[in-house]
Amino acid sequence: MNTAVVIRPKDYKSATKPVWCPGCGDFGVLNALTKTLAGLALAPAQVAVVSGIGCSSRLPAYTSVYGFHGVHGRALPVATGLAVARPDLTVIATGGDGDGFSIGGNHFLHACRRNVNLTYLVMDNAVYGMTKGQASPTSAADWAGSKLTPDGTGIAAFRPLEIALSAGAGFIARGFSGDPNALAGLLAEAIEYPGFAFLQVLSPCITYRPEQMEYKALVAAGFEPLADRNAAFRRLLTDDGFTTGLLYRAPVAAGGSALATAATPDDTASLAGIAREFTAARLHAANEHES
């Protein structure tokens, strides 16, 4: 029990009202995020939320913390740069399954590898909602709800947790927008993990995937936190896609630092100095190429 919490969840919401469809799961994610920030008593000026493009990527505008609504699929590069340049900030990248796993899929892989200290929260509804309902990377191969793919895509769905584990993410969890209190607890753990933390959130799109209204009956907590990567892989072999909780948390090195968290940069460097270094590096590369 924490007796020092003084900031309320609603203090982290901006005056901008969400334009999400009523019933959208992203409301639950926004509520979970603001509850988490309040629960951790993080000052709004010490938090930055970075997003790409899509319905869920509108989230930064609805918070009172620093935000950056960027380019499609590019939330992670921006968030990574921010986390490296300002390691004192709590950096949270957000977006949807299309933004993160398709357009930004390559960035996802390498963010898992780099293990920079940030949290990546993906609101997964298995559809491109903003562009009116096309199949996304996490749509089932036989989902035929779009006229563009009347027989389904025929392509196996992207499996975010397996990919994250393969690529080296140290913190991997799944939550549900319909359980914002449990999601807030998971998100708090992700934020406090000293490295790259990936959190997939099942967030129903009631407009283009109305069948997802049944998620409440399908989702169940079931992951037991594992520290062994092999065991986590084996657990995923029987994953039904609706099990929530913390799947994997890599051991943190002695001293509390993450396994491969970027070193704190030299914040005394001048822009001119950086430009000189860059020029020297280019000259060196050119000389090597000629020789």
Add this chain to the structure above:
Amino acid sequence: MSPEAHAGASVALFLAHAVTLEEEAAERYDELADTMAVHHNEVAALFRRMAGYSRLHRDEALGRAAAEGDALPALRPWEFAWPSPESPESAALEYTHYLMDAHQALTLALAAERQAQAFYQQVADTTADSRVRALAGEFAEEEAEHARLLEDWLARHPPTPAQPKDDLDPPVAVD
């Protein structure tokens, strides 16, 4: 509170739950009102009114806490012991729609009020603390009164006959 959690709860812990239950109910109703206002749906006013009622109830719980003289414990969101994923009076987001009518909105609110009543009644029935029992019983009766009020309103707003909604931007006809 879950059945195993509230049997030994103190008055302060119970009131912390009651205040948060009402606060979150009000915020959810406000959230629903905002989303309906964005879509020019007149049920926004109804949700706004419900938010006002919840805030009145929250203020009452805060008043009781002040009268008891105990500081309420500051719980983190994941430390509350609710019988459901969300606090019991939070109206179910997933059953809203931008074209919902007054009957549907009232039905949604009625379900939330009944959940709150059930929560308070469960606490009253299982607590070992006589003061918690009295407070929870009183709050349960107030929620029951809200539910009766909503039932009256529902009688005055019967279901809209099944008909195609005048949706100028149907979501599934664009591809």
